[in-house]
Each structure stands twice: as C-alpha cells, then as structure tokens.
Amino acid sequence: MADGEAVMTETAKTYPVPEAFAAQANLTPEKYREMYAASIEDPEAFWGEHGKRIDWIKPYTTVKDVSWETGDLHVKWYSDGVLNVSANCLDRHLETRGDKPALIWEGDEPGDSHTLTYRQLHTAVCKFANVLKKLGVKKGDRVTIYMPMILEAAYAMLACARIGAVHSVVFGGFSPEALAGRITDCESDFLITSDEGVRGGRKVPLKVNADKAADIAGGMVKTMLVVKRTGSDVAMQDGRDHWLHEAADGISADCPPEPMNAEDPLFILYTSGSTGKPKGVLHTTGGYLVWASMTHDYVFDLKEDDVYWCTADVGWVTGHTYIVYGPLANGATSLMFEGVPTYPDASRFWKVCDDHKVSLFYTAPTAIRALMREGEEPVRATSRSSLRVLGTVGEPINPEAWEWYFHVVGEQRCPIVDTWWQTETGGAMIVPLPGATDMKPGAGSHPFFGIKPALVDAEGNILDGATEGNLLITDSWPGQMRTVYGDHQRFIDTYFMAYPGNYFTGDGCRRDEDGFYWITGRVDDVINVSGHRMGTAEVESALVSHDAVAEAAVVGYPHDVKGQGIYAYVTLVAGVEPDDALLKNLVQHVRAEIGPIASPDLIQIAPGLPKTRSGKIMRRILRKIAEDEYSNLGDTSTLAEPEVVNDLIDNRQNKK
Ligand code: ATP
Ligand code: MG
Numbered sequence: 001m002a003d004g005e006a007v008m009t010e011t012a013k014t015y016p017v018p019e020a021f022a023a024q025a026n027l028t029p030e031k032y033r034e035m036y037a038a039s040i041e042d043p044e045a046f047w048g049e050h051g052k053r054i055d056w057i058k059p060y061t062t063v064k065d066v067s068w069e070t071g072d073l074h075v076k077w078y079s080d081g082v083l084n085v086s087a088n089c090l091d092r093h094l095e096t097r098g099d100k101p102a103l104i105w106e107g108d109e110p111g112d113s114h115t116l117t118y119r120q121l122h123t124a125v126c127k128f129a130n131v132l133k134k135l136g137v138k139k140g141d142r143v144t145i146y147m148p149m150i151l152e153a154a155y156a157m158l159a160c161a162r163i164g165a166v167h168s169v170v171f172g173g174f175s176p177e178a179l180a181g182r183i184t185d186c187e188s189d190f191l192i193t194s195d196e197g198v199r200g201g202r203k204v205p206l207k208v209n210a211d212k213a214a215d216i217a218g219g220m221v222k223t224m225l226v227v228k229r230t231g232s233d234v235a236m237q238d239g240r241d242h243w244l245h246e247a248a249d250g251i252s253a254d255c256p257p258e259p260m261n262a263e264d265p266l267f268i269l270y271t272s273g274s275t276g277k278p279k280g281v282l283h284t285t286g287g288y289l290v291w292a293s294m295t296h297d298y299v300f301d302l303k304e305d306d307v308y309w310c311t312a313d314v315g316w317v318t319g320h321t322y323i324v325y326g327p328l329a330n331g332a333t334s335l336m337f338e339g340v341p342t343y344p345d346a347s348r349f350w351k352v353c354d355d356h357k358v359s360l361f362y363t364a365p366t367a368i369r370a371l372m373r374e375g376e377e378p379v380r381a382t383s384r385s386s387l388r389v390l391g392t393v394g395e396p397i398n399p400e401a402w403e404w405y406f407h408v409v410g411e412q413r414c415p416i417v418d419t420w421w422q423t424e425t426g427g428a429m430i431v432p433l434p435g436a437t438d439m440k441p442g443a444g445s446h447p448f449f450g451i452k453p454a455l456v457d458a459e460g461n462i463l464d465g466a467t468e469g470n471l472l473i474t475d476s477w478p479g480q481m482r483t484v485y486g487d488h489q490r491f492i493d494t495y496f497m498a499y500p501g502n503y504f505t506g507d508g509c510r511r512d513e514d515g516f517y518w519i520t521g522r523v524d525d526v527i528n529v530s531g532h533r534m535g536t537a538e539v540e541s542a543l544v545s546h547d548a549v550a551e552a553a554v555v556g557y558p559h560d561v562k563g564q565g566i567y568a569y570v571t572l573v574a575g576v577e578p579d580d581a582l583l584k585n586l587v588q589h590v591r592a593e594i595g596p597i598a599s600p601d602l603i604q605i606a607p608g609l610p611k612t613r614s615g616k617i618m619r620r621i622l623r624k625i626a627e628d629e630y631s632n633l634g635d636t637s638t639l640a641e642p643e644v645v646n647d648l649i650d651n652r653q654n655k656k
Contacts, residue, residue, distance in 0.1 A: 012512065013399075015406070015439045018413055021388070025435025026301050032436035032446075039449040046450065047478055051078055051290050053297075054329060055092050057259050058082035060286070066476040068501055073492050076263050077287030077478045084257035085266060085289050086129075086162035089328035090122040091257065101333045104307070105151050106352050108198045108339040113355075116151065118331070121158075124151070126255040128159035131247045135190070135223050139164035139258060142188035142268065145314075146170045146179055146210055148197030149338040152227045152244065153314050154324050156192050161266060164258040165190075168268040168280075171315025172197050172204060173613045176212035178637045183217045185280055186268050186485050194227040195234045200343040207234040214240075262286025268485045269317055271423045272612040273638035275506065275524060275620060279494065280485035281317075281423045288426050289329055291479025295427040295448060296326030299417050300360045300389050301434045307386070309335035310362040311349070316614050317423040318393055322362060326427065341367045346374040350382035350409070362391035362417075366615035368401045373550045373574055376408050384409065389434050391417040395616050396519050398541040402441035420444035420519050422505065424495070426479025429453075430517050442541065443516045444509075450477045453517060455509055460499045468533070470523050471509035472502040508535050525619050527556035528564050532597050536619065539600070542593035543568060546586060548576045553609050553617045554600070557626040557654060565601035567626035567654065569609055578605040602626070602653040608644040621645060628654050 006013040017025070039046040048063045060081030067074055093100070098119040105114045116124070137143060143165045147153040153169075160167040170182050183191065191214065197204035207226060214221040224241045226234070236243070266285045270278035300308060308327055312318035314336075327334035335356060341349050341363075349371070353361060371378070390410050397405075397418050406416055415434035421427060430453065432445035439445070447453050454462050455469035463469045480503070484491040498504045508520040520526070520535025527534045536554045543552035551571040559565030570586065572578060583603050591599050610618045618639065624630050630649050636642060 012440045012443070015441075017415060017435055017438065020413065021415055022435055027298065027433055027436040029436050032433055035449055036447070040452060043450060043475065047077070047290070050294055051081075051286070051478075053293055054083065054088045054289050056081050056083045060262060064476065068476065068496060068503070070492050070496055070500060073488075073496060075476055075480050075482050078262040078290070081262040081286050082259045083262065083286055083289070084162065084260055085285055085325065086125060086158045087257040088289060089158060089325065090118060090125060093118045093331045094122060097331045100331070102328060103151060103154060104333060104335040104356055106335060106337045106339070106356070108201065108343065110344065110348070110351065114151070123253045124155050125158040125162060126253045127248055127251050128152070128155040129162040129255040130251045131225070131244065132159055132165065133163060133255075134251070135225065135242060135247065137163065137165050137190055140265075141165045141190060142168055142186045143190045143192065144168050144170060144179075144183050144186075144188040146172060146174075146191060146193045146206060146213075147227070147314070148172050148194055148199070148204065148206065148229060149313060149336055150194065150227065150229055151336065152194070154336065157267075157314065157320070157324055158328075162255060162257050164260055164264065166265045166267060168270075169315050169320070170270070171313055171613055172206060173315075173640070175637065176209045176216060179209065179213035180216035181637070182270055182278075182280075183213060183220055187220065189220055189222040190225070191221050191223070192225045192227070194229045196230040196232050198230060198338060200340040203230060203232070211235065211237075260285045263482070267320065269320060269423055272316070272614050272616055273635060274612055274616050274618055275522060277635050278638065279490065280487075281481045282483050282485045283426055283479075284482050287478030287480070289325060291427045291477065292321045292326040293329035295479070296322060296332070297330055298433055298448070299419060299428050299431055300362075300391065302330060302332060302360070306359045306388070307333050307335065307357050308360040308362075309337070309353070309356070309358045311337055311341070311367065312362075312364070312393075313614075317426070318362075321427050341371055342374070346371055346378035347381050350379055350384050353387060354383050357386040359386050359388040360391070361387055361389070362393065364394040364615050365392055365397040365401055366394065366611065368392065368397070368405050369544070369551050372401060372404050379408050384411070387414050389417060390414045391419060393419045393421070394614060396521060396537040396541075397442060398544040399441040400541065400545045406441070415439060418442070418444055420517075424481045425477075426481065429473070429477075430519070440516055443512075443518045445516050447517070453509070454502070455511055456499060466511055466513045468508070468510040468520065468535075470499075471505045471507045471519070472499055473505065474502050476503075510535070522619070525555065527554070527566060529556075529566060529597055530562045534598060538594060539566060539568070539590060539598050542590045542598065543570060543586060545593065546589045548572055548582060549586070550574075551609060553619060553622050555619050555623040555626050557602075557623070559601065566598065567602045567604070567622075568600040569604050569606045569622055569648070571606055571609060604648070604651060604653045606644075606648055606651070608641065608647070610644050610648070611640050612638045613640045615640070622648070625649055625652050626654055628652065
C-alpha cells in the first residue's frame with residue numbers, strides 16, 4: 001500500500017506509519033509494547049531506571065511513595081532525591097551543547113527573530129535569578145509571571161526554578177480581575193510583567209492591567225519587575241516597581257542552582273476553567289521533570305538536530321512542559337512564537353516553519369480549524385519540507401481537521417500525534433507515539449509508559465473490551481499533580497471521590513475493537529437522548545465533516561419526549577450563507593454519519609463560539625443558553641471574547 005493511503009477497518013479509517021518515517025523512527029511497535037509492559041509490570045524498576053535520564057545532585061533511593069486512599073492521600077516520587085530543574089535545562093548541556101541554539105524567538109512581525117544558544121540562555125537565566133534575589137525573592141516564595149511571549153518569560157520561569165521560588169504563570173490575555181484572583185489565591189507578593197505585549201499587530205496593555213490587578217489584590221503585591229518590550233510610556237510606582245534592565249545593570253552572571261528536594265514545589269498553574277472555577281494545580285520538581293523530558297522525547301521522536309516548535313503560550317501547561325521544561329531538559333532547540341496563526345496572513349505558521357527549518361510542530365485543534373477555514377492556498381504557498389512530526393493538544397481533534405492536517409500540511413509524510421492530557425497530568429498520557437502505532441484520525445490511541453487507563457460506568461464497574469465510559473487512571477505516574485494549592489481537600493474531592501482508589505479525569509472515552517482509546521469529551525457534556533448516551537465530540541465531528549461547516553459545538557437541553565434533545569451551534573465556512581435547505585441538509589448529514597439518534601433537534605448558526613483563552617469551546621455556557629437559563633452563566637472570567645455570548649443569547653433557538 002502506498003504511503004498516506006488509508007484502509008477501512010471495522011471501526012475507523014486507519015493509516016499505517018508513513019514508510020520513510022518508520023525507517024528512521026526511534027520507536028517500533030514491538031519496542032513500544034515491550035517498554036509499556038515493563039512499565040506496568042514493575043513501575044518501581046521502570047521509573048527507577050528512567051529517572052536517571054535527568055541529573056541528580058543527590059540520587060534518589062526510593063522511587064514511588066503513593067497512596068490514593070482518600071484518608072491518607074499523598075503522591076511522592078523520588079522523594080529523597082535532590083536536583084535543580086534549571087541546572088538540568090541549562091548547566092548540564094554546556095559542555096556538549098553550549099553553542100547549540102536553545103531558544104529561537106520569533107516575534108509578532110515577520111523577520112523579527114532572535115536565536116539564543118544554551119550558553120547565552122544560561123547567562124541570561126543566572127542574571128535574571130540574581131535580580132530576583134536582589135529584590136528579595138526567597139526559596140518557596142510564589143512569583144506571578146504575567147508576560148507576553150518574549151524570551152524573558154522563559155528566563156523568569158527558569159530563574160525561579162534556579163533559586164527555588166514557585167512560579168505561577170498567568171496568561172497575558174487575562175483581565176486584571178482574573179490576574180488578581182490568581183495572585184490572591186496563592187498569596188504571591190512578587191509580580192513580573194512587561195510594559196506591553198504585542199499580538200497580531202495589536203498592543204496589549206500588560207503593565208496597566210498589572211497595576212489594576214495589584215489594586216484589586218489590595219496590597220498583596222509588594223514588588224513588580226517590569227520588562228521593556230515596546231518602550232511605550234508606563235507609570236512606575238516608586239518603591240514597588242523596578243525595570244528589569246535597570247535592576248540587571250552590572251549584575252553577576254554567577255548564580256549556583258539551589259539544591260531542591262524532588263518533592264519541593266516547582267510551579268502552580270491554574271486550569272483553563274472550561275468547567276468552572278480554575279484550580280491551582282501544584283507540580284513538584286523531580287517527577288514532573290522526568291515526565292516532561294521523557295514524554296517530550298518519545299512523543300516527538302526527538303533527534304539531536306531537530307528544530308521543535310510548540311505554538312502554545314507559556315501561560316498554559318503545554319507551554320510549561322513542551323516549550324520550556326521538556327525540550328530544554330532534553331537539550332533540544334525550542335521555538336517561541338509571540339504572534340498568532342493568521343497574522344499577517346494565514347501562511348504565517350508555515351512560513352515560520354520554512355524560515356527556521358522546523359521539524360517537529362505542535363499546535364491545537366482550534367488553530368487547525370481556523371486555518372482550514374482559509375483554504376489550502378496559504379499552506380500550498382509554502383514548502384514545509386522540514387516537517388517530520390505534527391502534534392495536537394487541547395481538545396478532541398475532529399477527523400476532518402486531522403485529515404487536513406495530515407494531507408495538506410504534512411503531505412502524508414508526518415505522523416500526527418494527538419496528545420490527550422491535562423494540566424493535572426503534567427504531560428502527555430494517551431497518545432499515538434510516532435512509529436509505534438497505526439493512526440486513526442481522531443483517536444488518542446494508546447497509553448504512554450506507566451499509564452493504566454480504565455473505563456467505568458456510572459456505578460464504577462470497570463468495563464472490558466470495546467466499550468465506552470468514564471476515563472480513569474488506576475495508578476500514579478511521576479508527572480501527576482500533587483495537590484490543589486492551599487486546598488488539599490479540593491484535590492481529593494475533585495479527582496478521587498467519584499471512584500475511590502482511582503484518578504478520575506472528568507473525560508469520557510471509548511475503546512474500540514483494536515484497543516484504541518477515543519476521548520469523547522467531558523463527562524459533564526455527555527448527552528442522554530432517549531436513554532442513549534452520546535459524547536459531544538462525535539456529533540460535532542459529524543457536523544464539521546460537512547463542507548459548509550467550519551466549527552460546531554453540541555450540547556443537550558431538556559426535551560419533553562427524549563429527556564434530552566441535541567442543540568447544535570454551528571459556524572459556517574467563510575462565504576457560505578445559511579438558509580432552511582442548509583439546515584435540513586446538516587440534519588440529514590448527521591443522520592447519515594452517525595444515525596437518526598444523533599439528529600440535532602435545534603441548530604443555531606453562530607458567527608463565533610465562546611472559547612477559553614486557550615481556545616477550548618466552553619460548552620457549559622452553551623448548555624445554559626440552550627436551556628434558556630442564561631441569567632447565571634457562572635465563571636466567565638476565562639472567556640476569550642465575552643461579546644460572542646450576547647449574540648448567542650439574542651439568537652438562541654429555544655426561547656421560552
Ligand atoms: P478546567 O479543568 O478548569 O475545567 P480544562 O479541563 O479545559 O479546564 P486543561 O487542563 O487545559 O483545563 O485541559 C484538559 C482537558 O482538555 C482534558 O481533560 C480534555 O477534556 C481536553 N483535552 C486536551 N487534550 C485533548 C486531546 N488530545 N483530545 C481530547 N481532549 C483533550
Ligand atoms: Mg479539566
């Protein structure tokens with residue numbers, strides 16, 4: 001069979017690993033199976049061995065100390081080991097990779113770019129760390145980082161790690177209220193920001209927002225360190241605010257890394273808030289770094305000369321694990337992008353790939369769908385010949401978008417790694433490791449080493465074989481979150497009460513006849529139509545596979561006869577006008593794709609969908625609108641464009 005051709009199995013379209021890729025892949029199906037079996041049979045031995053992939057100041061003698069019993073819940077890995085994360089990301093590479101590019105920064109404006117070697121990055125981080133010390137930051141202090149995607153954001157994170165401070169990065173697109181909430185929650189008195197950010201040709205008033213947040217937080221913020229990005233005039237408060245370039249003037253580049261216990265906190269990061277109030281997820285030092293480094297290596301088939309680009313913002317966990325900690329721990333070259341996929345035009349991603357010879361590329365379904373809307377031309381106008389692996393994360397990827405990514409962007413050469421994971425898991429958990437498995441568009445596929453997934457029904461009965469249910473993980477892994485910061489009970493309640501002894505992911509999942517896992521969406525979003533349980537992802541993917549549809553979100557609403565009816569919000573491809581015939585056609589299309597049971601009862605054509613700032617569709621808001629109960633929409637502070645909600649309310653199909 002030729003490369004890039006699919007076969008139809010009983011369950012889904014299946015693509016074999018592209019031949020040329022398989023010939024050079026680090027993993028084979030056999031090696032994956034062997035390593036996976038070893039990781040499950042004897043986790044202590046497996047992680048004892050793989051923990052050595054990073055450098056320890058004092059080696060660990062214990063590997064795993066975990067109890068998931070709700071009375072005594074604790075998660076510890078390598079707990080008597082001592083190490084420093086920044087030394088692992090920098091110092092240990094100096095001898096062999098000192099002159100290798102560590103970070104490539106690509107600015108918002110094309111042509112504005114800058115490359116930094118490991119040696120240069122080491123110097124920059126040591127100086128930054130000395131500035132933090134000079135301004136009074138101590139081991140264990142929480143430091144909030146509210147920054148655009150500039151190199152100093154990475155310096156700040158690594159500098160905290162170097163001196164043992166705990167960072168809490170807050171995405172630069174968040175409002176002053178959202179920032180203040182996160183500052184207060186972790187009692188952080190030190191804030192790092194910049195005068196302004198630049199995204200898609202527009203300026204973002206970060207310092208102004210930071211000032212407002214400091215006011216709202218009522219005196220909590222004692223020190224602000226400000227990085228100059230645009231040079232616009234900003235107000236500086238005497239005694240509280242310091243310019244980085246002034247504070248760093250003449251500062252020493254000598255800053256020995258602080259020896260940290262493996263279980264000392266590394267960072268706090270708040271979840272996206274798709275389902276409610278964001279949780280302050282706490283990750284620690286040793287296990288997290290092993291997990292970040294190991295998953296980055298295997299998920300991307302990493303080679304020494306790769307140029308790797310993850311398009312996430314450092315404000316999300318993807319930016320933590322897969323822009324900064326994973327790649328740098330592995331001595332890789334990581335690209336950091338300040339801009340957006342469509343500025344100055346829809347070719348931008350692929351032009352950057354050509355300019356910097358990017359070989360490993362990682363983005364989100366929302367970006368792929370947005371670019372798909374613009375057609376193939378902006379992609380075809382570029383070469384992309386350096387690309388080797390394409391990744392996705394954040395939401396289920398609709399098979400339609402997967403096919404486009406595979407055929408149009410990757411020209412059938414590059415395996416697609418659809419990585420399912422969460423802020424809580426620290427790194428990838430269910431993923432088709434490249435070279436190790438056939439690919440099914442839309443399937444998360446197989447567990448990473450050490451991950452034991454299980455599917456259960458509502459009563460907690462473990463389901464065998466081909467089935468669908470709630471997704472649990474039945475044993476700990478080194479990258480697991482350790483607690484909700486300041487609220488250990490919330491950690492227990494959220495993840496361990498529903499199915500005692502197991503970690504509950506909150507996601508629904510299907511396992512097919514070939515043992516592939518398919519994430520079907522959040523459990524809260526499951527629809528029950530006349531007793532048939534349905535994941536939202538499946539109905540949405542059926543809609544998106546229609547030529548006229550760019551994006552779709554599906555929720556349930558109370559229905560007199562069926563219990564729940566299906567309400568679909570649909571965004572059309574640029575240039576398509578909605579009419580009755582199209583609506584009928586969409587219903588027919590879903591019936592044909594899935595069956596009559598999945599027919600949408602109501603379809604609302606929407607110019608835009610409410611999304612979190614990380615680009616995830618926020619179905620809980622759509623559910624309220626569909627229920628015609630929109631007076632209390634819950635926490636909307638993490639919405640990217642709150643105004644789309646009003647339009648949706650005005651045009652809802654279900655008015656009482
Ligand atoms: P909150 O927990 O505050 O509601 P959130 O769950 O959106 O927010 P994240 O940790 O950013 O916060 O997202 C993790 C969730 O994203 C997963 O639980 C899953 O629902 C979804 N997800 C991430 N990657 C994938 C993927 N590859 N396939 C399917 N779903 C994914
Ligand atoms: Mg979540």
